[in-house]
Structures are given as structure tokens and as C-alpha cells.
Amino acid sequence: MQDATITFDCPGCEKTISFSVADIGTVQECAHCGGYVDVPGGSDSVFPGDTDYDRQVREYDSQTAENARQMEVAKRQQDETARQLVETARQLEVERELQAAHRHLNEKWSNTIEKVDAVVAKWNSLAEKMQSHIAKLEEDRSE
Ligand SMILES: [Zn+2]
Numbered sequence: 001m002q003d004a005t006i007t008f009d010c011p012g013c014e015k016t017i018s019f020s021v022a023d024i025g026t027v028q029e030c031a032h033c034g035g036y037v038d039v040p041g042g043s044d045s046v047f048p049g050d051t052d053y054d055r056q057v058r059e060y061d062s063q064t065a066e067n068a069r070q071m072e073v074a075k076r077q078q079d080e081t082a083r084q085l086v087e088t089a090r091q092l093e094v095e096r097e098l099q100a101a102h103r104h105l106n107e108k109w110s111n112t113i114e115k116v117d118a119v120v121a122k123w124n125s126l127a128e129k130m131q132s133h134i135a136k137l138e139e140d141r142s143e
Contacts, residue, residue, distance in 0.1 A: 004020070004021045004054060005018045005019060005020055005021065006018065006019055006020075006021055006023075006024060006039065006040070006041050008040060010030040010032060010033060010035065010037055011035075011037060012030055012033045012035035012037070013030060013032050013033035013035070015030070015032040015033070017030055017031055017032065017037070019039045021041065021054075021058060023039045024039050024040070024041040024058075024062075025038075025039065025041070025062070025065065026038075026039055027039070
């Protein structure tokens with residue numbers, strides 16, 4: 001069987017270039033300008049000298065490539081899902097740590113408030129004592 005080729009114009013230099021049909025769907029270098037070109041075509045394309053067998057083989061190849069591509073996409077999606085799960089778990093962990101730190105701060109704060117309350121109570125009782133002392137002094141003086 002003759003090796004079928006596909007012929008098209010380079011999108012870069014617009015010169016005519018040919019590749020083997022085996023290169024369809026791949027990126028090749030233009031023989032004239034050296035630029036990268038996507039070799040167009042697919043199972044629907046018709047090539048000169050094609051037999052039914054060639055077409056079937058090409059269709060099978062492109063189906064196989066498409067299946068492999070979809071498997072790759074599915075695998076990447078799984079990887080992405082796994083990555084997101086890990087990320088979510090990490091965020092939950094960070095959130096839990098933040099909550100714990102927040103709780104700790106709240107406890108410290110209420111301890112501080114209790115201490116301040118105790119100091120205020122002490123001052124109040126001192127102030128009461130001073131007042132009664134002063135009242136007693138004034139009584140003594142007026143006698
Ligand atoms: Zn070119």
C-alpha cells in the first residue's frame with residue numbers, strides 16, 4: 001500500500017507542503033520556513049489514492065487517539081479532583097486551627113476580664129474603707 005500524503009499550504013509562508021497521513025493531527029515543521037504547522041485532516045478527510053482499507057485504518061487510528069485523549073482528560077480531571085480534595089482538607093485544617101486560636105484568645109480575654117473585675121472589686125472595697133475611715137475622722141473632729 002502506498003504511503004498516502006496530505007498536501008496543504010503553510011499558514012506561515014503560504015508555500016505548499018506535504019506530510020504523511022500518519023502525521024495528521026500532529027505539529028510538524030514547515031520544510032520551507034521552519035515554522036510549526038498543525039497537520040490538518042481527520043477521518044472525514046479524503047486523500048488521493050485512498051482505499052476503503054486506508055480509510056478504515058485511519059478512522060480506527062483517529063478513534064484510538066481520541067479514546068486515549070479522552071482517557072487522558074478523564075485522568076487529569078481525577079487528578080484535579082484529588083488536588084481539590086487535598087486543598088479543601090488543608091483549608092478545613094487551617095480553619096480549625098484558626099478557630100482553636102480564636103477560642104484560646106477568647107479564654108485569655110475572659111480570664112483578663114475576670115482579673116480586672118477582681119481588681120475593681122478590691123478598689124471598691126478599699127474606697128469604702130477609706131470613706132468610713134474619713135467619716136470616722138470627721139466625727140472625731142466634730143466632738
Ligand atoms: Zn512555511
